[in-house]
Amino acid sequence: MKNSRATVEFHEDFHIPIPLDTNNITALSPFLVPQDHLGDTGLFYFMGAYMILLTIVGTAINGLTIVCTIQYKKLRSHLNYILVNLAVANLLVTSFGSSICGISFFYKYFIFGPLGCKMEGFTASVGGMVSLWSLAVVAVERYLVICKPVGNFSFKSHHALFGCAITWVFAMVAAVPPLVGWSRYIPEGFQCSCSPDWYTTGNKYNNETYTMFLFCFCFGVPFTTIVFCYGQLLFTMKAAAKAQADSASTQKAEREVTKMVIVMVLGFMVCWFPYAGFALWIISNRGQAFDLRLATIPSVLSKSSTVYNPVIYILMNKQFRSCMMQLVFCGKSPFGDDEESSTSQVTQVSSVGPAS
Template identity: 30%
Template sequence: MNFTEGPMAEAYGSEGGYNMGYPAGVTIIDMVPDHIKHMVHPHWANYPPVNPMWHYLLGMVYVILGFFSFTGNGLVMYLFFNHANLRTPANKLIFNLTFSDFCMMLSQFPWFAYNCFNGGVWSFSPFACELYACLGSITGLCSLWTLAFISFDRYNVIVNGMQATPLSNKGAMARLGFCWGYATMMAVPPFFGWGKYIPEGILDSCSFDYLTRDDIMIRTHGMALIVFNFCIPVTIIAGAYVMIVKAVTAHESAMRAQAAKMNVKDLRGNADANKMSAEVRIAKVAICNVTLWLICWTPYAKIVAQGVFFDQSSITPIASMLPALIAKSASGYNPVVYAINHPRFRLAMTKSFPGFCVHENEPDNASTATEANTTQEEKA
């Protein structure tokens, strides 16, 4: 690995870049406290210490993410508990997504920020490193599978229409139980030998080991995470929204064609139009949310897949740390997407916080009837 020229010289330090006062031959592992060194993968011994600027920069970014995550997710949970009309089966999935995102930031932010501003390496015990990584895995996987169920619910409502079996409270709770149970089932095994939790990147955070290849238990755990917790959920999500787009497009085309034959502008009444508009609007919100999630998590999935299957030489401390940080930023934008775009949440925000920047008008009579019918269907 050449650190004497190009961007690497500036990022890592060299005679041609910034040496930051470190003696020649010092690696990033040398900066780690002795009680944690046995956990660090030998791969990181190929890299010198990073510029301390990176630790402070990442720490500040995490402070900002923490603020938005705690504020946004906390607001959505407050609205959910204080407005009965929000507590529908479908919205329970949204609440679970918000709750898991809140827990993710709660379990990750304090540890990471402390390390960033206090030496830039993992400062706590080996068990704390494993616990940090485990909690991050549970909440991250729970959020992903919750999004998969939200996507399927939207598919069921929009594509199947009146023939759809509405989501019941029992069905919603069963899905939430699966999300948390499955996430825990995948995150706990590293404590018992299937997989391993270790410091990663610039070594101020921990995650599962995706670099070890000579231990079949560790490598198969990484493979399982990629296949069952990225590829399969993403396939479900993408498939659901492809079908939604096709169904909505086909429906609109059929309605326009029939209206043209009858020489009228629109065949739908106000209630039907409002209901269809609400369904399409909710689908757009969910599609936006899933797209943002993919933008956040795909870079990290790429790094993990590269570590498990391909050439590891380009997995530098910064190259692995930035995707991990981007992935955790998913916990900050979900409440913004739903609070700003979901009509019910907007109306609840207007009622609870009239001085806030969100103002949603009360629906008219037709919209109210449609809303009541939709709520009744969701409670069935």
């Protein structure tokens, strides 16, 4: 009887049309029974432990970022607003995404039901999209401040607040449609997390058009923005380094910026390219068989961004790192005068403009 009920609910709400890959199709609802056919128990437990680890570490780093910004007035600059915005988005993902997925992995199915799936998929999507767009806004901010494409543009608090607000607007534009009939939120991969339906075909939800919208608007536009802004930043720094070949500090700043750009672009690609690439493959190969478990990889990498993005954008910021250490170690930073050197370097880099 339990399996019969599971079959009905699964086919009514989240049926994956046959033929896709009959080896991957189950008649057992991911909301009612363990999905043992998708993997060994040890694999489920490993994924659960990893998600719980992401929840703990991500909550600690991003929570500490917010607390430090409140505690230390010197961190409350308009250029840091977007980093706090990134931390808030990451906390949303760890609180309603990674934690819920971790619990579900230990049960080996999504125990929170169809409504919980919609809630988890929506909140994780909002947090993820805010995080994604925040990275693009960071790139634009640095482009405007360092490259000075509009002359002596003065970056004010209202510009920073607008940048933060636009990330939430764009996130809502991307995450709300599956709640109102354009695509839908369904279990993915090992059926222990939820996301927009980007891989089923032949239903009334127009998944193909929504997937193309996500690919273009939520990956193509931010990625193009990041590549353009950081590319211009590199050209500006290299021009400054060439013009000031005798300045050791300028040469050092150019090397630091080059390293920063490479790390940030690679971080973005690791976070979002698997989702974008897999979704594009699905659109281009409709009806071809694929292993549903592969959908877990993009989900895990995107949720991992709640840890490695703060490491790249916040912990690599010496001023933030110094304040965090002071807070954790009760006022004594083990980094000594890193804060002062960081402030000096940021001032120098920010003052570099296009050669006239």
